[in-house]
Amino acid sequence: MLTEFGKIFIFILVAILFVLIAFVMAKLVRPSRPTYEKSTIYECGEEPIGSPWVQFNIRFYVVALIFLIFDVEIVLLFPWALSYQDYGFYGFAVGIIFLVVLGIGMAYEWRKGDLEWARPKIQVPVLNNLIKRSEVKSES
């Protein structure tokens, strides 16, 4: 006689065993002849450039923060959506006020420029030591 959790336990056990057996079998059967080419990181056949451990751009982070807040606020709408009909117009108005406040927050972010994906300025190389055409001519 198994409880519900007993079934889950057996399931977990089987899952672990399945992976373990697969790995151990592969380890025993396969030949192991590593070369430099084989042990490098696979990047669609290209040669990898630089370390994969780079810092992400800070702009991702601001967008993620903004997303996080708005994403989670929506959780409050679920209980409201289930029950606003019971409260008539007041119930409806409460939800609308909430959404309007959220909208103002969104407008604020927009206006303050936090949603802009500010591109880094492209540095145009400036050439200082150009030999002027006139100088070349006078020499010749």
Added chain:
Amino acid sequence: MLQVGLQHFLIVSSILFALGIYGIVTRKNAIMVLMGIELMLNSANINFVAFARYGNFGLHGQIYALFVIILAAAEAAIALAIVLNLYKTFAKINVDEVNNLKE
């Protein structure tokens, strides 16, 4: 035969709470401390939902859990923004290294 009851939820929540406190006390990285705080808040959430379910207190506990989830997200967002600001000024986020305010 194992019946999952209130006790099991409480055990899980106290383990989470203890882990949270442990993380806060031992970690020096501000982000890690924040993770500890999140663990604490979520352990309280488990308590709320479990009590509401097994104590027959109605749905209040589950709604409280929703409120706490939203608050936790807001708090995390503000905390991360502050940590980011700090990183711009100090170029480090370890709590014990940022210590200019002393007598």
Added chain:
Amino acid sequence: MDMTNLSELVGLLTPEISVSLFLVAIVIFDLIFNKDKKILPFIALAGVAVTLFFVVSQYGEIAEPIKSGMITVDKFGLYFKVLILISTVFVIFFTLSSDEIKASADRLGEYYTLMFGMMLGMFMLVTATDLILIYLSLELLSLSSYVLAGFTKLRSRSSEAALKYILYGAVSSGLMLFGISLIYGLTGSTNLYAINDYLLSSNGNVVILALASVMIFAGIGYKISAAPFHFWTPDVYEGAPITITAYLSVASKAAGFAMLVRILYIGYVSVSDATGHWTVIEAFDWQMLLIVISIFTMTLGNFTALWQDNLKRMLAYSSIAHAGYLLLGVLVLSNQGLIAVLIYFFFYMLMNLGAFYIVMLIANKTGSENINEYDGLGYTSPFLGVALTICLISLTGLPPTAGFIGKLYIFIALVDAKMIAVAVIALLNSVVSLYYYVRVLKHMFLTKATETTPVVKASSFEKIVLLALVIPILVFGVYFEPIINFAKNSLAGFGL
């Protein structure tokens, strides 16, 4: 819940609704007129004025406390709302002449928005009688103040203050939430009245109750900066812009005390007899806990303040010590003690705001709050010197000032409750505090002015604001009847 009930609730919440509407108004104004920052303070002042009107008219209408769901509207809460509004007005005035804030004037819209956010949190906090609403409003207050503490991004100490504030704050509010969840499991409710009913009718698990209550106290103790949870106070007070420091030390602390009194005097008391004396519930003796915390708080605050050279930091420790004195009024378990708390808070607001304002004016000139900058200041800028002297004497609690009256009422309440030993300790603490307050006076008046001593010329606007703080300190020192009547009137009908 039907419609009439909801519209009634809206009627009870007029001050909060007014604050919220003005918060949104500031945001929208800042969005549309992005360049024009001059009008923002006036919108904020208008918001405070309108809210004050609603609060005062509610104060006149309400006779008995009105309990409605998660909130209770009574004169006790309205008294604290008046305090919060008055201190908000002064902080807005401070902001107008603060160089720190002017340096980041392009974000002034956010500054006032967050200030109104703090105000909304405090308003909800003093009204709430449900633990979960208390937690939510506490977080609203805290989240706004975390950002404000780090408002001046240019200075590194400001962002450090914000980090320390949010880490300590989040930990203690997390503890509080866990305590609330345990109380919820124990009693089946988060409403303070229901919790009280449960605690009176049955003997639940005493250990769990004590544990949960101590955890809840962690959240409150952090807000009022009581001793084991005070670590953030000096750092945040020093690092935050001075206007915000003043606001935190007065308004935020007032809201914290209102919350403390509500939780303890609704949830954790059993009887209140006709003479206004209360009895602690049997299951959890919080009176003893508060005695220990209060003595610890004021001793630590006063003794650490002795060797502070930064005036902001010194005032931070002094505000910790004052939290200790105020806790004495809470723990005597009588209406007399609560009246003493209300009176003390009114005077504490005036003198603390005054002291921070003068420190700010001088810091505007010199860029630091070090005590050596005050050498001979009493001669180079006599107006500020004399005003600071009055504020500091009042903070010590010496006779011709309002601070004396506040302390006197607390001591009378203590002696009436036969807690002579505690009263003696508090008195000795006051003597210790005299030393560090007088030290500033010594620097100002008995030390010769050096070349670095600033000559601070206050503008006429600044003089008027300062006089509006200092003159009441002197007037209420001799003619204190109105405040006492106000406080007594506010406490009428408070309780179960």
